[in-house]
Amino acid sequence: MNIVGYLAPIAFGLASIGSAIGVGIIVGKTIESVARQPELQGRLTGLMFLGIAFTEALAFIAIATGFIPFTAPA
Known part of the structure; x- marks a missing residue:
């Protein structure tokens, strides 16, 4: 299961929201x-x-960081 593929859109959204709040402040x-x-x-x-x-x-x-490939330890 590719967890990074599912979490990347969430990371993008949080980064955008955080940046917008910071710029507004x-x-x-x-x-x-x-x-x-x-x-x-x-x-x-x-x-x-x-x-x-x-x-x-x-x-x-x-x-x-959403584009960094995730590899599980062996």
């Missing part, structure tokens, strides 16, 4: 920070995009 906190200190908008925007990039990279790593 990052953008929301950035908007809140800009509302409090508008003079830091440029710096906060750059940090926001960096955080989004790291969050998406973790999602791609999670999706890639």
Whole structure:
């Protein structure tokens, strides 16, 4: 029985959901920070995009783990 074939779609879905939640939190906190200190908008925007990039990279790593072949120990 190929367990990985059945679990891969679940891993893809969880990676997508986790990434969406993370990006939403990052953008929301950035908007809140800009509302409090508008003079830091440029710096906060750059940090926001960096955080989004790291969050998406973790999602791609999670999706890639679904493609790692599973072999049972002999």
